[in-house]
Amino acid sequence: MPHPRSLSRASRLGRRHLGDYRDAIDEAHADLEHKWGHEHWARKHLSTWRTAQNDEAAAIRDMVVAWGKYAAAFSKRYPPEPGDDAPILVGDDGFLGDYMADIGKSILALLNGEIGGLDGGTTDRLIRAIAKQNNIELE
Secondary structure (H helix, E strand, C coil), X not given: XXXXXXXXXXXXHCCXXXXXXXXXXXXXXXXXXXXXXXXXXXXXXXHHHHHCCCCHHHHHHHHHHHHHHHHHHHHHHCCCCCCCCCCCCHHHCCCHHHHHHHHHHHHHHHCCCCCCCCCHHHHHHHHHHHHHHCCCCCC
């Protein structure tokens, strides 16, 4: 994959940036609360996400957030060229994009271990939403 600066304007205009990682987290949690908020597991996930301190849940949450922050920082560092409204996303970088995918896949794999009170399916959804909005290929 070419360096993001070498992508054609047309190829970048064809993409839609969905916002930063916080949008993905907020949307997934709002959807969870709306659809499943009456369920114990959903309330436990939301509470754990907000309050986890020094356990596996905190580590998973912090990895997801740090991964999302890096992707957002990349887009800020490489703003659209003049006259172009499409951001340059970390997944488009021919070098870093692959490593960001590896990190995302690794966090997904960790969901098979101990994750405290987090819900694995919800956390998986958060990771995939952040990947999608930053054009990171996880498959």
